[in-house]
Amino acid sequence: MNPLASPQTRRAVRAWSCRSQQRALAAAARAWLWRTLPALTRPLFAWPPIAPGATSAAAVYEPAVRSSTPVSAVLREHHGRDRFRNPWPSVGPSLTPGVLFKSVIKGEWARPGPAVVPTEPPAFLAPATADPPPDKLRATWLGQACFYLEMPSGLRVLTDPQLSERCAPPLLPSPPRVTPLPCTAADLPGVDVVVISHSHYDHLDVNSIAALVERFPGVHFLVPLGLERWFAQFGVTSVTELDWWDEREVSVGGRTGLFSCLPAQHETKRGLFDNNTTLWSSWSIDSGVRVYFSGDTGYSYVPPAPPGVDDHDMSAPVCPAFAEIGEHRGPFDLALIGIGAYQPRGRLSGVHCDPLDAVRLFRDVRARRGLAMHWGTWTLSAEPTLEPPRKLQDALVQFGMPPTGVFDVVPVGASREYAPV
Numbered sequence: 474m475n476p477l478a479s480p481q482t483r484r485a486v487r488a489w490s491c492r493s494q495q496r497a498l499a500a501a502a503r504a505w506l507w508r509t510l511p512a513l514t515r516p517l518f519a520w521p522p523i524a525p526g527a528t529s530a531a532a533v534y535e536p537a538v539r540s541s542t543p544v545s546a547v548l549r550e551h552h553g554r555d556r557f558r559n560p561w562p563s564v565g566p567s568l569t570p571g572v573l574f575k576s577v578i579k580g581e582w583a584r585p586g587p588a589v590v591p592t593e594p595p596a597f598l599a600p601a602t603a604d605p606p607p608d609k610l611r612a613t614w615l616g617q618a619c620f621y622l623e624m625p626s627g628l629r630v631l632t633d634p635q636l637s638e639r640c641a642p643p644l645l646p647s648p649p650r651v652t653p654l655p656c657t658a659a660d661l662p663g664v665d666v667v668v669i670s671h672s673h674y675d676h677l678d679v680n681s682i683a684a685l686v687e688r689f690p691g692v693h694f695l696v697p698l699g700l701e702r703w704f705a706q707f708g709v710t711s712v713t714e715l716d717w718w719d720e721r722e723v724s725v726g727g728r729t730g731l732f733s734c735l736p737a738q739h740e741t742k743r744g745l746f747d748n749n750t751t752l753w754s755s756w757s758i759d760s761g762v763r764v765y766f767s768g769d770t771g772y773s774y775v776p777p778a779p780p781g782v783d784d785h786d787m788s789a790p791v792c793p794a795f796a797e798i799g800e801h802r803g804p805f806d807l808a809l810i811g812i813g814a815y816q817p818r819g820r821l822s823g824v825h826c827d828p829l830d831a832v833r834l835f836r837d838v839r840a841r842r843g844l845a846m847h848w849g850t851w852t853l854s855a856e857p858t859l860e861p862p863r864k865l866q867d868a869l870v871q872f873g874m875p876p877t878g879v880f881d882v883v884p885v886g887a888s889r890e891y892a893p894v
């Protein structure tokens with residue numbers, strides 16, 4: 474008798490066929506969910522829409538002579554298979570939802586108590602069309618990573634505009650601001666170019682973008698790779714997206730600046746399924762003076778340490794990009810560098826500088842002066858709100874630098890002026 478024709482064999486074949494069909498169906502369902510869920514959940518993270526109509530007043534073009542770049546610009550190791558990545562050991566392990574959950578359970582994210590951060594109403598220079606134009610840089614901190622830069626050329630640049638009360642997906646509750654808004658988009662005298670460092674809600678805020686586009690329809694946005702599509706879904710097309718070490722000259726009404734999109738050690742996420750699908754960056758802006766904007770970045774990962782133990786390890790790998798930036802785009806007249814959102818260090822040091830990291834970064838990029846940012850605006854981490862400025866002064870002294878006058882902390886809304894060297 475043919476064993477393949479036996480009733481037992483036929484039953485086994487039918488059962489196997491049934492199981493393989495179930496497996497195929499399950500795989501198809503998983504694939505469909507994976508494809509569809511991001512589209513279904515997108516409205517939760519991209520509302521409200523901005524009315525289209527903005528028309529860039531800027532001429533944007535590649536410079537005739539490219540600036541020098543390091544070998545890493547050619548290797549492009551930050552391009553993963555389908556996501557971007559940090560190609561350095563200095564980033565450490567990523568903060569996955571599971572690790573975050575365990576860390577919260579262990580009490581590592583105790584909320585700091587209330588604090589009063591110094592704040593003052595901002596004051597701006599005469600209009601950029603003034604004759605003669607301003608001969609100095611005026612930098613005004615508007616909280617978190619938002620600086621209003623009035624360049625000596627007359628060009629007016631805004632970094633990571635966060636001029637709203639919210640710092641969260643639209644349908645979720647937002648943590649409250651520690652400091653009140655120093656001003657709104659309507660109070661700014663003019664904005665020619667906006668640079669965006671990455672997609673996190675404290676750096677890319679849809680309400681601020683909407684207000685800017687409405688108030689300044691000619692404004693042009695420079696963004697890292699992948700974010701042009703985010704703007705396009707709101708009808709904002711005056712956007713140029715760049716990869717690390719790409720550069721563009723931007724000219725508005727005869728006022729010109731050279732902008733370089735540069736590396737940073739960070740990550741991106743805005744929805745449930747979009748980890749690192751858009752790039753993160755720092756920026757250099759050269760328009761009469763050279764300014765470095767660090768965006769959001771880590772410098773050197775350190776593992777968790779017991780409370781009260783100095784966890785700085787000078788032998789740990791550091792992000793090599795900053796020395797490259799100093800070599801190929803420096804020296805800078807002014808560097809804007811984050812000093813907050815670093816506790817628990819064992820979870821955040823890979824993606825956020827603490828004050829000592831910030832001073833090391835400041836030295837690497839070859840900056841003459843620095844201003845601190847990314848503290849005292851929202852409570853997004855566990856260190857006491859007023860600790861970063863104190864620690865910055867300690868770190869400056871540790872490196873033999875004066876505690877004030879070189880790398881300073883200013884109140885929210887305050888300005889500092891710098892004459893070209």
Ligand SMILES: [Zn+2]
Pocket residue numbers: 671673676739740769
């Ligand atoms: Zn971030």
